Amino acid sequence: MPQRPNEPSDQPRRTRSTGSGRASGRSGSRATGRSEGRAESRTSRSEKSRSEKGRSGGRSDTRSRIQEVALELFAEQGYDSTSLREIADRLGVTKAALYYHFRSKEEIVVATVEDFLADIDDLVEWAEEQPRTSRTRHEVLRRYSDIVRVRFPSMRFFQQNPAGMHRSGLGERFQERMGALHGVLYDGGPPQNRVRALLAIVSMHMAAALSRDSGMPIGVGLGLSVEEANQAALDVAFDLVDAEDAASAKGTTDAEDPASARGAEDSGDSERG
Incomplete structure (x- = not known):
């Protein structure tokens, strides 16, 4: 599908640490174990998020609505029994419009x-x-x-x-x-x-x-x-x-x-x- 002008083709994803290291060694070194690189990563994520909101307008709201409706259908009739077409129909959009945000x-x-x-x-x-x-x-x-x-x-x-x-x-x-x-x-x-x-x-x-x-x-x-x-x-x-x-x-x-x-x-x- 052709890319829309001035908009990215894929929604950027937030990258997070797994947290598994934090779960196991907490006896007093929780604050000192945090690196400068991790702090810089959090700052860059915040700046990136603000920038994306300014460029994309209601795009995040649309994605959230798709997720909400999809989960409703999964709960009602099961994940395997729900199709992308049904999700698009519940949303009142075309399947192509849904594909712009999620491919599966x-x-x-x-x-x-x-x-x-x-x-x-x-x-x-x-x-x-x-x-x-x-x-x-x-x-x-x-x-x-x-x-x-x-x-x-x-x-x-x-x-x-x-x-x-x-x-x-x-x-x-x-x-x-x-x-x-x-x-x-x-x-x-x-x-x-x-x-x-x-x-x-x-x-x-x-x-x-x-x-x-x-x-x-x-x-x-x-x-x-x-x-x-x-x-x-x-x-x-x-x-x-x-x-x-x-x-x-x-x-x-x-x-x-x-x-x-x-x-x-x-x-x-x-x-x-």
Whole structure:
């Protein structure tokens, strides 16, 4: 198809690091491990994004609408049963117009997942520059909650097409980002803390399905508004990360006062005797 005047033939894609390195070594070197090249890369991406918006006008909005409609159809009738023609018909455009943005269903899915991953990357990069406090963890969860609400159709696609996600490698990339996000919520300590941080993330995923507007059976049954479902999930997630802080503090106290710990053990032995 001939290229339109003054417009690029392909939508530039944002390049992100996988985040897998961030997920595994967080014991205090999170800020010092960031290179100048990475910072320059983030700056150039922001400048590039502003430049693209100025040149392309509503082109990004059109792509977003295509992704939204495609995910709706995938949810309604399945990925394999949906054609590009049906997506174009739902949008009210020609197939040629759709081809200008995406050449295949796979391209639509990849772009949608990459948008989600980019949001998570931005959040993790922000969190790594903050102090490791309960307040920071709460803010991470609030921001991730907002991301999930916007990207809920993507989450639903992940759940409905696990085999396709695995074959394309997108599933592994998503798991890497979950590991990075877990890393900024988990600050060491006993295994229970690791589980608490993971459950806090899962709570945000559940929130998107708990409202009556989600279309999910559990949400319809509960009858909660989007705001009520989101707040309930956030409250649970906050309790989990606050318990992480309490457990870590208790472990530190016991380590600093071994006599107290021995006294508690002796008391327990006495009671059993």
